[in-house]
Amino acid sequence: MSTFQELGLNDDLLHAITDLGFEKPSEVQEKAIPILLNSETDLVALAQTGTGKTAAFGFPMLAKIDVNSRTTQGLILSPTRELCLQITNEMKQYGKYCKGLNVVAIYGGSSITDQAREVKRGAQIIVATPGRMKDMISRRLVDISKIQYSVLDEADEMLNMGFKEDITDILSHTPEDKNTWLFSATMPREVARIAKKFMDNPQEITVGNKNESTSNVTHEYYLVNSRDRYQALKRLADANPDIFSVVFCRTKRDTQKVAENLIEDGYSAGALHGDLSQNQRDLVMQSFRKNQIQMLVATDVAARGIDVDDITHVINYQLPDEIETYTHRSGRTGRAGKNGISMVIVSKSEVRKIKSIERIIKREFEKKEVPDGMEICEVQLMSLANKIHNTEVNHEIDKYLTSINEMFEETSKEELIKKFFSVEFTRFYNYYQKSKNLNVAEGSRDREGGREGGRDFGGNSNSTRYFINVGEKDGFDWMKLKDFLKDQLQLGRDDVFKVEVKESFSFFNTENETKDKVLAFFTDFKHEGRFVNVEVSENRGGGRRNDRRGGGGRRDDKRGGGRRSDDRKGGSGSRSDRRRSNEGGGSSRRSDSDSGGGKFAGARRSRR
Numbered sequence: 001m002s003t004f005q006e007l008g009l010n011d012d013l014l015h016a017i018t019d020l021g022f023e024k025p026s027e028v029q030e031k032a033i034p035i036l037l038n039s040e041t042d043l044v045a046l047a048q049t050g051t052g053k054t055a056a057f058g059f060p061m062l063a064k065i066d067v068n069s070r071t072t073q074g075l076i077l078s079p080t081r082e083l084c085l086q087i088t089n090e091m092k093q094y095g096k097y098c099k100g101l102n103v104v105a106i107y108g109g110s111s112i113t114d115q116a117r118e119v120k121r122g123a124q125i126i127v128a129t130p131g132r133m134k135d136m137i138s139r140r141l142v143d144i145s146k147i148q149y150s151v152l153d154e155a156d157e158m159l160n161m162g163f164k165e166d167i168t169d170i171l172s173h174t175p176e177d178k179n180t181w182l183f184s185a186t187m188p189r190e191v192a193r194i195a196k197k198f199m200d201n202p203q204e205i206t207v208g209n210k211n212e213s214t215s216n217v218t219h220e221y222y223l224v225n226s227r228d229r230y231q232a233l234k235r236l237a238d239a240n241p242d243i244f245s246v247v248f249c250r251t252k253r254d255t256q257k258v259a260e261n262l263i264e265d266g267y268s269a270g271a272l273h274g275d276l277s278q279n280q281r282d283l284v285m286q287s288f289r290k291n292q293i294q295m296l297v298a299t300d301v302a303a304r305g306i307d308v309d310d311i312t313h314v315i316n317y318q319l320p321d322e323i324e325t326y327t328h329r330s331g332r333t334g335r336a337g338k339n340g341i342s343m344v345i346v347s348k349s350e351v352r353k354i355k356s357i358e359r360i361i362k363r364e365f366e367k368k369e370v371p372d373g374m375e376i377c378e379v380q381l382m383s384l385a386n387k388i389h390n391t392e393v394n395h396e397i398d399k400y401l402t403s404i405n406e407m408f409e410e411t412s413k414e415e416l417i418k419k420f421f422s423v424e425f426t427r428f429y430n431y432y433q434k435s436k437n438l439n440v441a442e443g444s445r446d447r448e449g450g451r452e453g454g455r456d457f458g459g460n461s462n463s464t465r466y467f468i469n470v471g472e473k474d475g476f477d478w479m480k481l482k483d484f485l486k487d488q489l490q491l492g493r494d495d496v497f498k499v500e501v502k503e504s505f506s507f508f509n510t511e512n513e514t515k516d517k518v519l520a521f522f523t524d525f526k527h528e529g530r531f532v533n534v535e536v537s538e539n540r541g542g543g544r545r546n547d548r549r550g551g552g553g554r555r556d557d558k559r560g561g562g563r564r565s566d567d568r569k570g571g572s573g574s575r576s577d578r579r580r581s582n583e584g585g586g587s588s589r590r591s592d593s594d595s596g597g598g599k600f601a602g603a604r605r606s607r608r
């Protein structure tokens with residue numbers, strides 16, 4: 001490991017580096033700086049975000065330009081205004097002892113004449129976003145015909161954002177013999193093409209593993225029972241009212257199902273997978289780009305190349321089969337200099353995969369708890385309060401206010417605030433007050449798995465075990481019976497579990513919340529001409545034969561004590577009908593206890 005001094009930087013720069021507190025060069029700096037200082041060459045450098053790329057091109061550029069000339073000699077293109085300002089700021093700090101240096105930022109959304117004036121004063125280095133740069137060139141407000149060094153920073157992002165033509169156009173105004181330095185986190189084909197087109201035999205450096213994850217993405221996992229996946233997903237969404245996310249599922253079917261369920265539960269969600277027509281996919285992507293969809297549920301294949309910035313969360317509803325796929329998924333967030341969170345909903349049987357992913361992406365996951373109902377109520381309430389606080393008054397409302405004001409003449413501000421927020425809070429509260437804890441302790445035994453395993457259903461379990469009078473002789477095995485029950489009861493993939501098929505009868509479990517529904521459904525149900533009878537079993541899933549029907553198999557009717565799925569129906573209904581319009585046709589009679597969550601999730605449809 002060398003020092004900055006050994007890399008050949010001059011005293012002015014070394015002095016600034018000391019001030020900045022950089023002790024030693026980062027890897028990309030160590031590799032790039034000597035090359036750029038000591039030769040006139042084009043360069044392609046691949047390194048992840050946060051590895052110090054700015055200084056890797058910034059120091060050499062500062063060392064090489066002539067501060068005594070007022071000619072623009074260096075041009076740095078970067079994808080966003082934020083990055084542009086960030087780079088400008090860094091360059092000014094790096095060059096603070098370079099007397100006469102003038103670094104100017106050019107970006108949209110700010111006065112073009114002010115920027116032109118600054119350039120005119122003599123900018124040796126211009127840091128620009130492509131759009132504004134092109135604009136300034138066409139208005140002849142900048143002259144880049146004498147630049148010697150051009151940098152394409154975050155080249156992959158610039159291409160993702162559709163700046164290819166602008167870049168081509170801009171570079172056509174620069175001298176042939178300049179040097180081009182391209183910095184990028186990844187090397188998609190587009191970037192390679194750009195490199196080929198604009199660069200002359202570039203030297204190449206790569207830092208780190210190409211699968212390594214970017215540093216501005218944090219990785220979290222949530223350990224739940226497999227059948228609680230969907231509830232966990234909704235809680236995560238509810239706990240992040242401004243979420244703008246891609247939810248990854250493994251199969252097209254799950255993708256469609258999860259999206260349908262979310263829509264039905266009132267979330268602004270959409271599905272993206274290969275069974276949709278191109279037109280349908282375009283429409284979904286359009287809505288997503290416009291932020292009209294907060295949760296895009298997608299397969300890996302369909303989501304390839306999603307170039308949407310600002311994605312706040314990637315949610316791995318299921319882990320991918322290939323660990324590398326995880327890198328691609330999580331790379332959908334934390335783009336263009338923003339921070340992102342990649343969440344994994346993981347069951348006990350997959351939790352070891354987290355360790356393998358950590359090894360490959362070289363980042364640690366944080367184990368987090370699925371938020372409980374009251375936390376979510378609080379988050380939602382504060383989010384609402386914030387929204388109200390920041391709302392601009394629409395004066396169309398004025399004409400209606402007289403009668404409303406009259407109504408509240410006697411109400412104090414405190415009182416009014418209380419009442420106003422109670423409208424929302426009661427809804428959240430009613431829905432969530434009885435919600436269960438979805439978290440599974442890491443050391444606990446795995447309670448899932450379809451067939452045998454269930455010896456750990458203690459009396460304190462949240463699930464109910466049933467006896468059903470069909471079995472192998474009716475053509476069922478555990479998978480077929482599980483599918484049959486799921487279809488008949490219109491339950492989700494993980495809602496029927498511990499299915500155990502015997503010759504002429506079987507057992508299965510559902511959540512306690514589903515008990516009434518299951519029992520009601522099978523009170524008068526015929527399958528292939530025969531009455532199918534379902535009763536609550538005393539068998540806890542341990543498979544001891546004699547406990548199957550107790551004395552005569554009375555249905556132990558403790559319904560009053562069980563947690564009932566319709567607890568939530570209370571005051572939470574009003575919103576759902578408004579959202580029917582975007583319903584994906586899912587008509588399932590859902591029973592899971594969390595399904596009311598969307599009732600208020602829908603209230604936060606618009607993100608900005």
Ligand code: ADP
Nearest residue numbers: 022023024025026048049050051052053054055
């Ligand atoms: P990248 O462009 O690769 O994403 P940046 O150039 O923005 O990374 O650098 C990331 C952060 O690291 C910045 O805050 C920068 O000041 C700091 N930094 C850069 N080089 C060094 C170094 N050699 N030692 C310590 N900090 C550094």
Ligand code: MG
Nearest residue numbers: 050053054153
């Ligand atoms: Mg950078």
